[in-house]
Amino acid sequence: MTLSTLPAPETSPFDVCVLGLGYVGLPTAAVLATRGQRVAGVDLRRDILDTINAGRIHIVEPELDALVRAAVAAGTLRAVPAPVPARTYLICVPTPITADHRPDLSFVEAAARAIVPVLGPGALVVLESTVPPGTLRDLVAPIVCGNLQGGGLVPGRDIFLAHAPERVLPGAVLREVVENERLVGGLTDACTARCAEFYEAFARGQVHRCSAEVAELTKLAENAFRDTNVAFANELANVCAHLGLDVWEVIRLANRHPRVQILRPGPGVGGHCIAVDPWFIAASAPQHTALIQAARRVNDERPARVIAQVRALAARLRKPKVACLGLAYKPDIDDLRESPALHIARALAADPDLELLLVEPHLHTSPIAGAPLVPLAEALAAADIVVVLVAHRQFRHLRPDHLLRLMVVDTVGLLNQRT
Ligand SMILES: NC(=O)c1ccc[n+]([C@@H]2O[C@H](COP(=O)([O-])OP(=O)(O)OC[C@H]3O[C@@H](n4cnc5c(N)ncnc54)[C@H](O)[C@@H]3O)[C@@H](O)[C@H]2O)c1
Structure with missing residues (x-):
């Protein structure tokens, strides 16, 4: 697949595709969907997809049920089993540690690979999951921009990649998704600017611009x-x-x-x-x-x-x-x-x-x-x-x-x- 044959995100029925509908991804998807964005939420678990598409939720988070119910009823939130073309992708998958305390980035890697077939020119890919410094540049970028059958995408021109770590407190996620200050670290300045623009459209907290690595380490710090x-x-x-x-x-x-x-x-x-x-x-x-x-x-x-x-x-x-x-x-x-x-x-x-x-x-x-x-x-x-x-x-x-x-x-x- 080369750039010219990739589907244009503008033709998709979705603006945002959120990968991972857990404690971070679902509230984020619901907030976006109730603020005018058409959101596709992706999860690997069928039971989660069915629950959400029925207008219900599978996690405990105050007021989230009403928001999801409203978004699903309005048709702005749909749970789907695989990524779809969209202008923005948010990766909100788990990042656990192994028994010997090593980061397990297999979910991030799988999510990045899953969006490659549907990625269109000019798309923004945001890694929200908590990750070790260097993950966006060394793991995600080569998959997303890499050798798409020979033709590489240039970050900041063809495709926009950034890390925007989530800092929400369970129990107050709906308020904090909107009100918290955010870190936005792009792979390039253009990536940072594009990602900051995305969050500034709905976040009330200040958006701080930095490099991807600074954003990654700051969240961990x-x-x-x-x-x-x-x-x-x-x-x-x-x-x-x-x-x-x-x-x-x-x-x-x-x-x-x-x-x-x-x-x-x-x-x-x-x-x-x-x-x-x-x-x-x-x-x-x-x-x-x-x-x-x-x-x-x-x-x-x-x-x-x-x-x-x-x-x-x-x-x-x-x-x-x-x-x-x-x-x-x-x-x-x-x-x-x-x-x-x-x-x-x-x-x-x-x-x-x-x-x-x-x-x-x-x-x-x-x-x-x-x-x-x-x-x-x-x-x-x-x-x-x-x-x-x-x-x-x-x-x-x-x-x-x-x-x-x-x-x-x-x-x-x-x-x-x-x-
Ligand atoms: N929960 C919090 O309060 C919180 C706060 C800040 C940051 N974080 C970070 O956010 C990330 C997500 O955390 P969470 O608590 O939402 O996790 P979670 O386990 O609640 O949800 C993650 C979801 O991703 C799904 N998933 C896994 N692989 C997938 C794939 N390839 N495609 C689509 N879906 C996939 C899982 O089935 C699961 O439903 C982690 O890196 C975590 O450290 C979490």
């Missing part, structure tokens, strides 16, 4: 910064446990210093971004990321410490009942992805020397076989040991005198709320 700061708090918790001191008191007093702001320790770092993205920097510069890698290890090690602490208490009793409060990876959501709380609960559930009760107000069924989901009051009445894993709103009324009869492992400082 944001999450690595957060991870490293949490690791500091977690390490302090480890030190305090060793010395028999109260970490919450130490942090509360240290934070009285005008230039100190220590974050809160916890049972580990979860979710699919903060626990993953720092490894992308580490993979890009293994010899220069001692701090980032150490922080990851400190945070990854926390669940094992909590499990050991609970087991040590449990060993004092005969087959004690242990109640875990919270399973999500952070407060007030139902998301269990990479959740350290879930990891801890699973390990405790596998222990034949204790009986596990789970309290998770955001779930209707237990995610762990053999460990029943019970209401908070029931768990507190039945348990010998309480492990506070998530500071959900529903638990915040608890005070130490409610738990006098119980042994308590409070990983999130819920009972020490002066900090």
Whole structure:
């Protein structure tokens, strides 16, 4: 296929083609579709396509259902199994890590390959997925611009390529897709300008122009910064446990210093971004990321410490009942992805020397076989040991005198709320 025989995007019934209809892609597609763009959403999963085309959604995100319903009913959003010709392509596919902490870019590669047959002259291709520095230039560009049967496309002239990392917060995605400031890093200045124009048409936050590599690393730096700061708090918790001191008191007093702001320790770092993205920097510069890698290890090690602490208490009793409060990876959501709380609960559930009760107000069924989901009051009445894993709103009324009869492992400082 050469440029002259490629379909012209103008003739397509779609303006934008979004690849990957998950937590990032679907809200973005819905926002665009309700603002005058004709959007084709692509996903590999048939069930997701059917759900969306029926005007429903498969993820938990406030107000997204109404937006998708409206866009599908208006005919501006359609879910399709493969990319279609469009003026703009947004790649929003997963970028996980492998078991040995290497970036898995196979989804990005597959998405880039999938758009090649339908790519028309002048199209804009935006990589929104979080990726290691160099991914747009070294992986995506050769596929998209490369040897299209001999005739290469010139970026910035025939085709426009940019990275615009997504920085949305789950639970607030619809607002943040529009209001967040954006980074737009093109392969060339013309690519950057074209991509910035696309976002400026609907985003209210400022659009910052930079190179593709700066955009890639900046997104990763944001999450690595957060991870490293949490690791500091977690390490302090480890030190305090060793010395028999109260970490919450130490942090509360240290934070009285005008230039100190220590974050809160916890049972580990979860979710699919903060626990993953720092490894992308580490993979890009293994010899220069001692701090980032150490922080990851400190945070990854926390669940094992909590499990050991609970087991040590449990060993004092005969087959004690242990109640875990919270399973999500952070407060007030139902998301269990990479959740350290879930990891801890699973390990405790596998222990034949204790009986596990789970309290998770955001779930209707237990995610762990053999460990029943019970209401908070029931768990507190039945348990010998309480492990506070998530500071959900529903638990915040608890005070130490409610738990006098119980042994308590409070990983999130819920009972020490002066900090
Ligand atoms: N979820 C967030 O809050 C968030 C925030 C910022 C950045 N990100 C980044 O955005 C990217 C997407 O994350 P997500 O949370 O939306 O992932 P997700 O797993 O929720 O959704 C990705 C979707 O892509 C689909 N998919 C996979 N390969 C495909 C292909 N070749 N063509 C079409 N669809 C394909 C999957 O079936 C899935 O439905 C990741 O790089 C992530 O790190 C996510």
